[in-house]
Amino acid sequence: QLRLVESGGGSVQAGGSLRLSCVHSTYTKGKMCMGWFRQAPGMEREGVATLDMNGRPNYAYSRDRFAISKDNGKNTLYLQIDRLEPEDTAMYYCAALLGYDCSPGSWAWGDFGHWGQGTQVTVSS
Secondary structure (H helix, E strand, C coil): CCCEEEECCEEEECCCCEEEEEEECCCCCCCEEEEEEEECCCCCCEEEEEEECCCCEEECCCCCCEEEEEEHHHCEEEEEECCCCHHHCEEEEEEEEECCCCCCCCCCHHHCCEECCCEEEEEEC
16 A cells, blocks of 8 residues: 655645645555646546656646656655645645556546545635
8 A cells, every 4th residue: 555645735825836745655566657636625626737657747737837746765746836826725635546657638536546635725815
């Protein structure tokens, strides 16, 4: 079982920035796709960005504001969010799909079998 622990959320004003972190346990058994998803109250969970083991990112939204990255030495996945908007308010989750590469353009969160507990991002106008 892969453990994922998110941090870095908070309450910020619109226009600010946050960097979310996801520390995960070591996985060396093969392919892995990691990603960030979010869920606002009353809304469906949606994909934000994924990153495969070769460092190739996929973005569901404009990459001008979102940047996904990974520090393999620290087993940490990051999501940088700039120019935050009230619409970004949501619980942000880190997730992992083991044994597969990421599928560009696919945001089927049900395929991801490993999830963190989430970190709340609240943006005020």
